[in-house]
Amino acid sequence: MSEPEITPDLIEKHGITQEEYIRIQEILGRDPNFTELGIFSVMWSEHCSYKNSKPELRKFPTTGDKVLVKAGEENAGVLDIGENMAVSFKIESHNHPSAVEPFQGAATGVGGILRDIFTMGARPVANLNSLRFGPITGDSLESKRNRMLLSGVVKGIAHYGNCIGVPTVGGEVVFDPSYNGNPLVNAFSLGILRHDQIRRGAASGVGNPVFYVGAKTGRDGLAGAAFASRDLTEESKEDRPAVQVGDPFMEKLLLEACLELFEHPEAVVGVQDMGAAGLTCSTIETASRGGSGVEVDLNKVPQRESGMTPYEIMLSESQERMLIIVKKGFEDEVRSIFAKWDLDAAEIGYVTDTGKTVIKVGSEVVADVPARELADDGPVYHREVRKPEKLADLQTFNFEKEIPKPDVASCSQALKTLLGAPSLASKRWIFRQYDQQVQKNTVLVPGSDAAVIRVESEQGGDSRFIAMSADCNGRYCALDPRRGAMIAVAESARNCTMTGALPIGCTDNLNFGNPHDPEIFWQFRESVEGMAEACRAFNTPVTGGNVSLYNQNPRGAIDPTPVMAMVGLMEKEADITPSSFQAAGETILLVGGFGSEMGASAYLFEVLGIKRGLPPEMNLEKEVNFQNSVRELIQKGWVSSAHDLSDGGLAVALAECCFDKQVGASVNLSDCPERMDIALFNESQGRAVLAVESEKVADIQEHLQSREIDMIVLGITNASGHLSIELGSESLNCSIEELCETYESSIPNCMVK
Amino acid sequence: MKFAVLQFPGSNCDQDFLRAVRDVLGSPARMVWHKETEIDPEETVLVPGGFSYGDYLRCGAIAQFSPVMNAVKVAAERGQTILGVCNGFQILCESGLLPGALVRNRDLHFICETIHLRIDNSRTRLTHELKDGDVLRIPIAHGEGNYRVDLETLQDMEAHGQIVFRYVDHDGKDSDSANPNGSLSNIAGICNRSGNVFGMMPHPERAVEDLLGSSDGLKLLKSLLSYA
Amino acid sequence: MKAVVVVTPKTTVLDPQGEAVRNAIHNLGMECVGTTRIGKYIEMEIDGSDLDKTRDQLEEIAKDLLSNPVIEDYRIELSAD
Amino acid sequence: MKAVVVVTPKTTVLDPQGEAVRNAIHNLGMECVGTTRIGKYIEMEIDGSDLDKTRDQLEEIAKDLLSNPVIEDYRIELSAD
Numbered sequence A: 001m002s003e004p005e006i007t008p009d010l011i012e013k014h015g016i017t018q019e020e021y022i023r024i025q026e027i028l029g030r031d032p033n034f035t036e037l038g039i040f041s042v043m044w045s046e047h048c049s050y051k052n053s054k055p056e057l058r059k060f061p062t063t064g065d066k067v068l069v070k071a072g073e074e075n076a077g078v079l080d081i082g083e084n085m086a087v088s089f090k091i092e093s094h095n096h097p098s099a100v101e102p103f104q105g106a107a108t109g110v111g112g113i114l115r116d117i118f119t120m121g122a123r124p125v126a127n128l129n130s131l132r133f134g135p136i137t138g139d140s141l142e143s144k145r146n147r148m149l150l151s152g153v154v155k156g157i158a159h160y161g162n163c164i165g166v167p168t169v170g171g172e173v174v175f176d177p178s179y180n181g182n183p184l185v186n187a188f189s190l191g192i193l194r195h196d197q198i199r200r201g202a203a204s205g206v207g208n209p210v211f212y213v214g215a216k217t218g219r220d221g222l223a224g225a226a227f228a229s230r231d232l233t234e235e236s237k238e239d240r241p242a243v244q245v246g247d248p249f250m251e252k253l254l255l256e257a258c259l260e261l262f263e264h265p266e267a268v269v270g271v272q273d274m275g276a277a278g279l280t281c282s283t284i285e286t287a288s289r290g291g292s293g294v295e296v297d298l299n300k301v302p303q304r305e306s307g308m309t310p311y312e313i314m315l316s317e318s319q320e321r322m323l324i325i326v327k328k329g330f331e332d333e334v335r336s337i338f339a340k341w342d343l344d345a346a347e348i349g350y351v352t353d354t355g356k357t358v359i360k361v362g363s364e365v366v367a368d369v370p371a372r373e374l375a376d377d378g379p380v381y382h383r384e385v386r387k388p389e390k391l392a393d394l395q396t397f398n399f400e401k402e403i404p405k406p407d408v409a410s411c412s413q414a415l416k417t418l419l420g421a422p423s424l425a426s427k428r429w430i431f432r433q434y435d436q437q438v439q440k441n442t443v444l445v446p447g448s449d450a451a452v453i454r455v456e457s458e459q460g461g462d463s464r465f466i467a468m469s470a471d472c473n474g475r476y477c478a479l480d481p482r483r484g485a486m487i488a489v490a491e492s493a494r495n496c497t498m499t500g501a502l503p504i505g506c507t508d509n510l511n512f513g514n515p516h517d518p519e520i521f522w523q524f525r526e527s528v529e530g531m532a533e534a535c536r537a538f539n540t541p542v543t544g545g546n547v548s549l550y551n552q553n554p555r556g557a558i559d560p561t562p563v564m565a566m567v568g569l570m571e572k573e574a575d576i577t578p579s580s581f582q583a584a585g586e587t588i589l590l591v592g593g594f595g596s597e598m599g600a601s602a603y604l605f606e607v608l609g610i611k612r613g614l615p616p617e618m619n620l621e622k623e624v625n626f627q628n629s630v631r632e633l634i635q636k637g638w639v640s641s642a643h644d645l646s647d648g649g650l651a652v653a654l655a656e657c658c659f660d661k662q663v664g665a666s667v668n669l670s671d672c673p674e675r676m677d678i679a680l681f682n683e684s685q686g687r688a689v690l691a692v693e694s695e696k697v698a699d700i701q702e703h704l705q706s707r708e709i710d711m712i713v714l715g716i717t718n719a720s721g722h723l724s725i726e727l728g729s730e731s732l733n734c735s736i737e738e739l740c741e742t743y744e745s746s747i748p749n750c751m752v753k
Numbered sequence B: 001m002k003f004a005v006l007q008f009p010g011s012n013c014d015q016d017f018l019r020a021v022r023d024v025l026g027s028p029a030r031m032v033w034h035k036e037t038e039i040d041p042e043e044t045v046l047v048p049g050g051f052s053y054g055d056y057l058r059c060g061a062i063a064q065f066s067p068v069m070n071a072v073k074v075a076a077e078r079g080q081t082i083l084g085v086c087n088g089f090q091i092l093c094e095s096g097l098l099p100g101a102l103v104r105n106r107d108l109h110f111i112c113e114t115i116h117l118r119i120d121n122s123r124t125r126l127t128h129e130l131k132d133g134d135v136l137r138i139p140i141a142h143g144e145g146n147y148r149v150d151l152e153t154l155q156d157m158e159a160h161g162q163i164v165f166r167y168v169d170h171d172g173k174d175s176d177s178a179n180p181n182g183s184l185s186n187i188a189g190i191c192n193r194s195g196n197v198f199g200m201m202p203h204p205e206r207a208v209e210d211l212l213g214s215s216d217g218l219k220l221l222k223s224l225l226s227y228a
Numbered sequence C, D: 001m002k003a004v005v006v007v008t009p010k011t012t013v014l015d016p017q018g019e020a021v022r023n024a025i026h027n028l029g030m031e032c033v034g035t036t037r038i039g040k041y042i043e044m045e046i047d048g049s050d051l052d053k054t055r056d057q058l059e060e061i062a063k064d065l066l067s068n069p070v071i072e073d074y075r076i077e078l079s080a081d
């Protein structure tokens, strides 16, 4: 077999720098061959090695008394939730594949994150998704393209999740021009397992067989490397798709077969999914974690296409495959379980004690590389940072000076504009396409602050409940990445808190532009530090995450988008609290004060077209105290509904509270010292609207006073069919049906175009 | 009476159905793997939702040839009760046990939401604990639930009380806006001429606990139980 | 041998997908497109050389599996290469 | 005029649907069926008579709307009747 010669050009095309190549020569004690070069290039890519981000990621808190498996140790972290049960969860991006083929890109994103979860031994029970697109309103080519992307991505997520039978219970979607041409698709999955079911991804026990299970290997996902193999097969790049096609049916079989196999812990030594860099990454990581070696024969790898080279097999990113290290003597058990599910289970090699990953074709060695060095001794870069020059100017914005005071009519119009802005409007068009209820544990469906699912005890105890929410305000992060990232943590925790849950841990997806640009790397570092500080304040360790860099379009980088997905725990069913008003005749409270900050707000952006100012202040101590206090009120059984204030401030929150059960509200903001537009739309943090029985108001007041938290009695829910807000001598009065129509029809109206 | 819940590769409501009839209804129940070839004469067969064989080609097209479907046909001929829900409904249509076919939803989207369902024939094994015109709240979750049948067959089905459920608004009217998927005549569920094979798109097994939004589905499952 | 089975929705049956595609084509400015119907194009490589026998077998498969006679028609093309 | 656009998955791209159908055909006893790929068959009625212009327009539509060149190929057949 003739392989291309290793030339400087070939090395460069693999994205390997001069210094990195020298490092490779040191590690091997010789020049790499072509296959080995490919192996190094994927293992040392940003995607696998985090070479640009690692030093920053070390700043995240990762430990805590609930942490059973820490970030970075395995495919996903695991947290204790009591009753001998645990949750494993993680978020992952599929931004670039989704830009090219939205349906398959998003679908395989979901498939990939699901594999991370069941590799841990957990059954996936809930998915979230966090999405960003350019604007979908209007008739420009760009917005048509954005609508196509949104439509394809949602269909892809639905296709995979619905088919495999994991409910998609929530998420977030934001539209902003910075995502034109570079949509973000971040998929989150959460699984549950007993403590004794936790699986590890280590290859240990010399002589133990290595099994390959699942789909056959094809030339999927090789386009990035196609240049290099073109000489080999004379095929054009066209025939080498970068985008893989997902097969959720295959994954469902793989999931069931794996979980059935894991019921026999004595048979399984280690498990590793084949994600990015497939066979390369899985053989090297299992060997590295086990402090062992692995030897495999590529002739035994099930192949979908003929004539694949070792390079192609090792670098293929075919989906729905796993590597399983089996205890010697249990081979037949494994084969029979996979046969039951009509799946390939091929014994492709065995564990050694050489510390090396050795790849053979029959008896010929085609690659021989030290596992631990490849996995752990990759390059690490400390990138240059520089605060963006124009930032100070963007942050300077005096709202009251620059924006003339509006009248009630224009505030009322602004409320409609906000509710009808696709970023704030109802996401029903999206989540209606997701099966939200399969597995029958979804208690709070999309539309509430956080989704809540039930986890039944396997020991006959009471069920527990898990809340989860994914959040990030990219506009805040663009204007102050540190503060914006803190707010992402605070908001996702707040959403969990509103349902009655205690945040216990989180996973993050850091979506940024090109890290070689010092201004971008400054955003990255600021965001990580902000997130880390906030996670410490909430005592929510980061159990894992994902970094996606190089999110750019020709006009520049995306707004920094560090997405935070928070997971919360509730021990009592009675604590589960909806976000919308449940009945007429309840007292409406505003907890946390009137607020006043308008910088970077949705009002500025969606109504006035301005993206400036400083995002609201985030006092972590205050925020944590606020959330703890609201949770205490909920646990005392005093709260009928709780909804936090975020985009669009109080007015939008009140309207949202009215929609679900079509409950009216009459509130009085006359005591607010601020201008009417500020009173209605400011986004000061740490605030919520609660509905409570009127007899409880005094107790609540006392409780909040003792916690030094402001509480304002705003008004009362009613059956008027209207939301009316008194503002001094004037009042704003809107039909709920009309507001709801604006809120519900916004995205559907865009999408029929 | 026992419940037998079929399990095809790609079924994903099989466990949900089992939990509904075994844990909530408290009836004996077992899973039946698609390669099995026997169904007991006293069993009521539940064909669950999901994406059997990935729903490739057409929903239910490949599953109709699973070995267990021969046993289901025998059971149907013996007069045993068979209920297909969602993908189960599609499989029963594909295998010819029920008339008609289910095609892509009118708006081409998968739709998951809780809808209102009217009982249009309360004299069946599945509905005898309810009254004609009763309205239930039950979730749907499907991409291909648009029921199609030729007009002649439809009239025949009407005449024989085979239209068991229709999509309605909350007042019980079968308006076009209450039709989530474009089904002919708002049809949500049917039975065969002998009244022992049922198919419906809504998921009664998902509506068995108030905590999860509705327990109306229980009324249907209880009917099955008390018929036997 | 090579076989192609083309499965198309019956003309009497509503084809929402075809409708949607026609609308999308109109939006792209090609107004002259009328009725649009979307079917399946199933391509198979087949071992053997007995065209007649294969055609008979394919008829069965197309009727039972590849199409649903309630809503679809099918057509078989079989070639020796 | 009548146009048919046939959109098929690229040969190197995984076609899970084709795989599943091939397995089902084998189970029905027709083992001689090999690689099976499933595409879309889009039939359109078209007003007008300018074959060349229509073909150009269809090319655009097929490339931009009816297929994604990253994973699919297409073929256009146009006839005057």
Ligand SMILES: Nc1ncnc2c1ncn2[C@@H]1O[C@H](COP(=O)(O)OP(=O)(O)O)[C@@H](O)[C@H]1O
Pocket (backbone or CB within 6 Å): A129, A130, A131, A168, A169, A170, A171, A172, A173, A424, A427, A430, A431, A445, A446, A447, A448, A449, A450, A451, A471, A495, A646, A647
């Ligand atoms: N992509 C999505 N998938 C599923 N649900 C979504 C998606 N986007 C938004 N939602 C749901 O819509 C509701 C409102 O979302 P959002 O406005 O982001 O809430 P909040 O302001 O409380 O964070 C939430 O329940 C959320 O889960």
Ligand SMILES: [Mg+2]
Pocket (backbone or CB within 6 Å): A449, A450, A495, A643, A644, A645, A646
């Ligand atoms: Mg919220």
